[in-house]
Amino acid sequence: MIAEAFRRGASGFLPKTAAAAELLQAIREVLNGRTYLSPALAAGTIRSLLRRSEEAREPVALTSRQREVLQLLAEGKLMKEVASVLNMKDRTVAFHKYRIMEKLNLHSTSELVRYAVRNNIIAA
Numbered sequence: 001m002i003a004e005a006f007r008r009g010a011s012g013f014l015p016k017t018a019a020a021a022e023l024l025q026a027i028r029e030v031l032n033g034r035t036y037l038s039p040a041l042a043a044g045t046i047r048s049l050l051r052r053s054e055e056a057r058e059p060v061a062l063t064s065r066q067r068e069v070l071q072l073l074a075e076g077k078l079m080k081e082v083a084s085v086l087n088m089k090d091r092t093v094a095f096h097k098y099r100i101m102e103k104l105n106l107h108s109t110s111e112l113v114r115y116a117v118r119n120n121i122i123a124a
Contacts, residue, residue, distance in 0.1 A: 002037070002045050012036035051105060060103050067121060069096040073109070074116035 002013050011030040014022060018038055026036040037045065062070065065086075072082040079093045086093070097112070106112050116122045 002041060006035070013041065014038035015040055062100060062103065066096055066100050066103075069093060070100055070112065070116055071121050073097060074113045074122045 005013055012026045012035060014026055014036070015038055018026075018040070022038060026038070029036040068086060069082060072085060073079075073093075077085070079090050079097070082093045083090045101107070101112060104112075104115055106115060113122075
């Protein structure tokens with residue numbers, strides 16, 4: 001969201017919870033021709049940008065079975081449903097999901113779904 005705001009022309013970005021003093025500092029920076037990013041947001045933003053940079057540099061190859069599991073999970077199927085469709089045990093589906101997330105450095109099911117959409121594994 002922060003990167004998109006700057007791409008669309010923002011000169012500064014701070015959280016809604018920012019103190020009035022920080023707002024004034026941000027306004028001064030922008031009026032002096034500089035950009036401003038709240039220190040409260042900077043560390044997370046940098047980590048996110050670095051992670052995306054690494055993902056773009058090194059595409060991760062998933063096995064065909066991992067792609068099948070990812071597709072079904074990203075389509076909203078429960079692990080039991082995926083297991084039934086692919087004729088495997090629930091625990092095997094869970095193992096594949098865990099390995100996929102580990103390989104792709106993802107931390108939640110929503111990140112898994114976003115990855116599947118971005119990489120055309122499922123349609124948006």
